[in-house]
Amino acid sequence: MTAKMREANGARARIEDVAEAAGVSIKTVSRVLNHEPNVRDETRQRVEQAVAELQYKPNLSARSLAGQRAYVIVLVYDNPSRNYLTEIQGGVLEACRARHFSLVLAPVDPDDRNYLPELVDLIDHSRADGVVLVPPLTDDARLLDALQERRLPFASISPRTPEGRFGVTLDERGAVRELMAHLIQLGHRRIGHIKGPPQHGAATWRHSGYREALKLADIPYDAALVVKGEFTFESGVEGARRLLDLPDPPTAIFAANDDMAAGVLRVAGERGLSVPRDLSVCGFDDTPLSRQIFPSLTTVRQPTNDMGRVATEELLKAIRDPESGDMVKMDYALQLRESTGPHRSRS
Amino acid sequence: MTAKMREANGARARIEDVAEAAGVSIKTVSRVLNHEPNVRDETRQRVEQAVAELQYKPNLSARSLAGQRAYVIVLVYDNPSRNYLTEIQGGVLEACRARHFSLVLAPVDPDDRNYLPELVDLIDHSRADGVVLVPPLTDDARLLDALQERRLPFASISPRTPEGRFGVTLDERGAVRELMAHLIQLGHRRIGHIKGPPQHGAATWRHSGYREALKLADIPYDAALVVKGEFTFESGVEGARRLLDLPDPPTAIFAANDDMAAGVLRVAGERGLSVPRDLSVCGFDDTPLSRQIFPSLTTVRQPTNDMGRVATEELLKAIRDPESGDMVKMDYALQLRESTGPHRSRS
């Protein structure tokens, strides 16, 4: 059966049909498709024309089978923040598409202590060429061990210990120092902090930034002004209540993420406190929530989409050449909005 | 090379190795793996044991190549709501996993009028067995034509015209009637509405529900109380301003989704209106935002995750048997929260 007949039958063109149409061997077609060298320009063009005419699309299954590579990246995540994840996923997807890799999603239940067997099974089944790890899972030693054992390259997004790994980081401590400087410059000296859970690197960095900023401004650290949170709205509500019930309550509160900051705004609303007149509030992450809430939230923006994309690009580099793959430092940006204002002494 | 040697080399077990270990032919192994009939129980068990011992995982590429099917579902979406999408995607993924299909994500830029060629290219490349369509794209005639032309089965989530299609629907009109009945029962008679954009079926249904509820309560429809929105926070802000600037402003506002309702709350805040004392507000969707805002939002919950899952299950049914595939009606649930309260006449 000729290529033309196959086409009339609704069958798809194969590499063989392209070769025939272009008057070359299939190996030459393969070279053109994979951008390999050693093809004359004129030949390359003939092949490309045949590809276009026949609407040839390579069969990915055949390619994977023959090439012993699946062209698959697995994105592993247990981060409960929908917005963060969507952005990361978008960036990862862009990078995968650009290199003709497919993306396999591997959501992990953050409450499941024994998630590893099922996850590893998924990774094995998919025959992944590489993995992208999202925090806080990006710091789970058991998972890292399992990946290393399989010699599977993995990119890390905001890992706690970036040494010897590749992916992306962001200077969260520095960002918080700037955010705090903004509050301090507004006259605040009693600044409360609602921390994140200790297993998150982010919680640690943001707390350190808080302390460093106080020290830089010669404001003594007061442990009573720091309460624990879980990065959830509800824990922000609880934390805010504890802070505002203090005998000498803070005039500003830095919540370690936007969800918790929204909780603080709620408590302020309940108590008839006007923000920022009676209380300044800021968060971290610049989720859509921070703009949709009233007053809108002063916070820090991470380039989340870019972080997903860049991490994946580094991973793809490392897949091509195991020696490569860098840890790329990304930029943050303060978002000054309505929820922070000058300190007014209570009268 | 024997199976044992291969294993020692770190190579993966193949179906051939399983057959050898179980003392049967590869065809028998294939039968067991694919749950085909005509295998003796004792034989089946021997095979299953060999699979477990060798940790055999079928090579999906080889299966696809030989079986002429990719086992791929494509999820096509242009809906701008992050939360909605994440939930839908989660449900779709669950259903895919359960049947060992892989999921390919196909995000579409809602502002790109000419998205079709690229999307179709992605679908063709992936050799999809079926497609899941999210609103509002689920109603795009050009896309539906392209799919039908390819004889590709597709499941529709909340399509405008469910006739002759399969997937999931939800009685949004009924939900809005109930929501409105709640407001009316609280004493409100001047109820404003901020509509969604006309290309969304949801916008139309929610507006119809609004009108029907008024009619049922013998409240005349006042076109001045209905303003256009875009399902965005900003358009909610604008709409609320228009409504509240009316000579005789509404005492309650039903925004067609939560984001716009958040915009209404913002305007209320700006103007010193207390919600719900001076103004009742409700939305639709029950996004996390509706709980994280103050006051929390009365709204309608859709089982979004389930909708994604069930739609995909129907698709998988239709892939197995083109005659099957139903339109499943899902349940909604009113969420009565803080943003609605009794009408108080202005004094």
Next chain:
DNA sequence: CTGTTAGCGCATTCAA
């Protein structure tokens, strides 16, 4: 610079 050949691991005829 280009072509030939031999599998990749599985499903699927058809025969037993």
Next chain:
DNA sequence: TTGAATGCGCTAACAG
């Protein structure tokens, strides 16, 4: 109820 042989469409040595 089971098995042997053929090919899915492509990559990758190796030859020219």
